[in-house]
Structure formats: structure tokens, C-alpha cells
Amino acid sequence: MPSTPTRRAPFEKSARTRARILDAAAAVFSDLGYAGTRLTDIAEAAGVKQGSLYYHFSSKDELVAEMLRVGLQKTYDHVATAIEALGPDATAADRVTAAITAHAEAVIDQLDYTAANARIVGQLPDEIRRQHLRIDQRPYGKLWDTLFEEALKAGEIRDDVDLQTVRLLILGALNWTVEWPERAKRSPSHVAAVLSSLLFDGIGSSS
């Protein structure tokens, strides 16, 4: 008996719903914080019912962990793409500036995921935070370290500064923009321009 040719299964329906849930989670977590977010809120934003989330994720913690992982990947891609777009003959300083601009774009108005990452790391249950910092954030930190090392090798920045601290201060300043009061908000390119100028030249009048 010939088997009825099974119609091409819609592999992707599940994947698409899953992606919609992650998008919704990024937006809602970013707004309400980790503990403040109810699964009902995420479900509503994703257009499904709360119980249905459990088909895709086994718990709130698994959902948040996945959202953070995916989000950091998106941020990484956005920044890496911006750097590559400069072409091979850009200066190291140009590359750092491009990275700053791209991260600012991601945090400020492009990616709920990046804002969510910035906003809820401090609120996560210990185990999830540890894993996120250890596993997910490493490559992104490495990307930035490489940028600074190249600038150093190229002689474009001074060799007497603690570059790891500089990197953390720069990314912190950008991540914190999510907390700026509405009236102080500026465009990513403006913020990036101010920060880059501050980073390389300072605002002292004598320099």
C-alpha cells in the first residue's frame, strides 16, 4: 500500500511562533524587568495564550535565558556588520567609533533585545546571570577588546591606560542610556559622536 505522500510539513510554524514569543519577551522584559514581567504579558504581546508558552519553553527562566542569548547574538551581529562595512583601510579609531555608534543604535532605538539585556542582567536569578555572563557575553567582550588592542598596536591610542576599564566605562555609558529621562534622549549618532570625541580627545580646552 503506497503511503499517502505527506504534504510538506510546515516545519517553520513552530519556529516562527517561537521567534514571535522571543520578540515579545524582549519588549516586555525590557519594560517591566525580570521579576516584574508576567508570562501573561509576554503571551499577550505575542498573540498567544499564557499556557501555550509552555509548548515552546519549559519555564520562565528558560525563556529569559534564551531571550538574552539571542539578543546578545543580534547585538554582536549588528556591531560586527557595522565594523566590516568600513572596509579594510579604515583606521583603528574609525572602527572603534563605528562600534560605539552601532552599540548606541542597538541600545537606543533598534533592538528591544539589547535594551532588555542592559536592563535586566542585574535582576536575574544567580545561576542564569552567571551562565549569561560566562558563556554568552564572552565573545562580545572579546570583540571590543580586539578593537582596542588594534588601536593600541596601530599607535592610535596611548599605552598608559587601563583598556579593560575603559571598555567597561564606554559600554556602561551606552547601556545606561536606557535609563535617561525622556527629555534628555538624543539620537544614537549624536550620543556616539559625543562619546567618541570624549574618548579620543577629551573635552579639556588645553588638549
Next chain:
Amino acid sequence: MPSTPTRRAPFEKSARTRARILDAAAAVFSDLGYAGTRLTDIAEAAGVKQGSLYYHFSSKDELVAEMLRVGLQKTYDHVATAIEALGPDATAADRVTAAITAHAEAVIDQLDYTAANARIVGQLPDEIRRQHLRIDQRPYGKLWDTLFEEALKAGEIRDDVDLQTVRLLILGALNWTVEWPERAKRSPSHVAAVLSSLLFDGIGSSS
């Protein structure tokens, strides 16, 4: 019948317990976030039972609002004191540097209150956050604006930069230190030195 002379009522017992509760709230909110903190946690840290909190505060929201207000006042005092300690003949740039150092001290290892403020503003219910930004944070922002304006008038910084954005970037970079991974932590004075040098001189090799 002569009334037994009532012993001097211990006015201050209530005030002391209240202060202990606020201290405990700062520590716990800073650690677990706004929604993640249970009144039981605060009570335990303060050495009282959960129900007893309601003698001093009428709700969780009133408690958190008061903790934020008191905390910002402490931060303000710490920074203002550091500036005044410089004496009248310090340069405007010295005063900015002193403020950066003092804020770093407050955030990093001195005041749970400051860390709590930095960490949970983004998680507050709308009404509380609005009031905190509008009423509590204004004087502190003004203190910083004044510092930068003085530096500008004194000709110690360039006049072509958006100083409000600079101020927000600086404070953001410092506030974000609460999220730094343990291994990256540095002393307040080191962080402040790096940030001040970056702010005034930049790290470019050509300057």
C-alpha cells in the same frame, strides 16, 4: 493619687528601627531588584517580622520611594562634601574630578543606597519613577550641571560639546559599575582616575 511620673518616652526607638529598615531595604532592593524583593527579605535583614514593617510604612511602594529619596540625599551629601573639602582655590576641573571620585565611591563600595538607586530606577512602577525623577533627582542633576558650567566659564573645557549629554554619559558609566563582573571590579579611585583622564584628555595618542 499622684500619677507615677512617666519615664521619658524613647522617642527615638521608632526612628532607629525605621532607619534599620531603610538600610536593609537598600541592601536587598539593590540585590534582588524592585519586584524581586519580598517584604519578608527586608524584614529579615532588619531583624523584624514582615508584619511589623506596616507600623513604619503603609506599603511596599511607600517604603521603596522613601529608600530612594533618602539614598539620593546621602549620595548628594557625599559628593557635595567631597567638593567642599577641596577648598575655594581648586580648579573647576579638580572639582569635577572630586565629584566623579565621590560618586564612584558611593556606587561601588560605600552606599547600598546609591547602588540601589542605580539598579532599580528602571523597574519602578511608573508613578513612583516619575516622582523620583522629577522631585528627588533634580537637585543632584543641578549640582553636576553647575560643576560643568563653572568649568566652562573658567575656560577649562571646550565650548563645543553637549554638556548635558556628557554628564549623562559620565554618571551612566559610573552607575553601570554595579553590573561589572566580579573579576573586572576596580577601586573607586582607579575607576575615577581612568574616567577623569578620559573625560579631560581622551585616550588618543595625538592629543
Next chain:
DNA sequence: GTCTATACATCGATAGAC
């Protein structure tokens, strides 16, 4: 795969004894 319905735990808030 998504739904409805509900079990079960947790937490903010109140009541009332001491």
C-alpha cells in the same frame, strides 16, 4: 500546537493579641 481550566505556591496587606 494552541486552547481552557485549575492546582499550587507565593506575597502584599490586614486584624487583633500582647
Next chain:
DNA sequence: GTCTATCGATGTATAGAC
């Protein structure tokens, strides 16, 4: 002023129909 006890609301997670 602080306690114990408890109510009521809310939220995660599970069960089972479709």
C-alpha cells in the same frame, strides 16, 4: 511597637480537550 495568623490576589506551572 512588634508579634502571630490569615485573607485575598496574583502568577507559575500542569492537565487534558480539541
